[in-house]
Amino acid sequence: MPTDYIRYDLLVQEALRSVVRKVLGDAARSGLPGEHHFNIAFKTQAPGVVIPPAVLQRYPDEMAIILQHEFWDLEVTNDAFAVSLNFSRRPERLTIPFDSITGFSDPSVPFGFKLEPRAATEPAKAPAPPREATRKSEANAAAAAPPAASAKASAAASAKSPEPGAKKAERPREVEPAKVVSIDAFRNKK
Numbered sequence: 001m002p003t004d005y006i007r008y009d010l011l012v013q014e015a016l017r018s019v020v021r022k023v024l025g026d027a028a029r030s031g032l033p034g035e036h037h038f039n040i041a042f043k044t045q046a047p048g049v050v051i052p053p054a055v056l057q058r059y060p061d062e063m064a065i066i067l068q069h070e071f072w073d074l075e076v077t078n079d080a081f082a083v084s085l086n087f088s089r090r091p092e093r094l095t096i097p098f099d100s101i102t103g104f105s106d107p108s109v110p111f112g113f114k115l116e117p118r119a120a121t122e123p124a125k126a127p128a129p130p131r132e133a134t135r136k137s138e139a140n141a142a143a144a145a146p147p148a149a150s151a152k153a154s155a156a157a158s159a160k161s162p163e164p165g166a167k168k169a170e171r172p173r174e175v176e177p178a179k180v181v182s183i184d185a186f187r188n189k190k
Contacts, residue, residue, distance in 0.1 A: 046100030
C-alpha cells in the first residue's frame with residue numbers, strides 16, 4: 001500500500017477545525033444568526049482544557065456543550081475558544097482548545113462532523129487564554145453526555161436537561177439527520 005506523505009487526513013482535520021474557529025468567531029462578533037446553535041464535544045483531559053473541577057469530575061473523559069440561548073463572553077483565538085456558561089445555575093468560565101474538539105454539529109441546518117483530538121507533539125502547554133470580552137452574546141449551554149454516534153442523536157440529546165432544575169429545552173423541530181463527515185474513510189487501513 002502506498003505511503004501518504006502528504007497526510008490528507010491531517011489536512012482535512014485542520015480544515016474542519018478552521019470551520020469551527022470561523023463560525024465561533026462570527027458568533028462572538030455578531031451573535032448567532034437565526035436558529036443556528038452549536039453542539040461541541042471535546043476531551044476534558046486534553047492539554048489546555050480549563051473547566052471547573054465539579055464538571056471535570058462528572059465528565060472525566062469527554063463532554064459536550066451547547067451554545068444556544070445562554071452563553072457569555074465568547075472569545076476565539078487561533079488555538080482555543082473561551083466561553084462562560086451556567087452549570088447548576090452557577091456561571092463558570094471554560095477554555096477549550098480546538099485540538100481537543102471531537103465533534104461539532106449545528107442541528108438547525110443540520111450539519112455536523114467528528115474529529116480526532118490532536119495528540120500533543122510537545123509537553124502539555126496550555127494555550128494563552130483569550131483576553132476578557134467586553135460584550136455579552138446570547139445562547140444556551142448545557143453539559144451533555146459524551147457525544148452520540150450521530151448528529152441526529154446529538155440533537156435529540158440537546159433537548160434533554162442534563163442538570164436538575166435546569167431550564168427545559170424547546171421541543172426540537174423535525175429535521176433530516178445531519179450528514180456526518182468521517183475521516184476514517186480516507187485513512188489507510190493496514
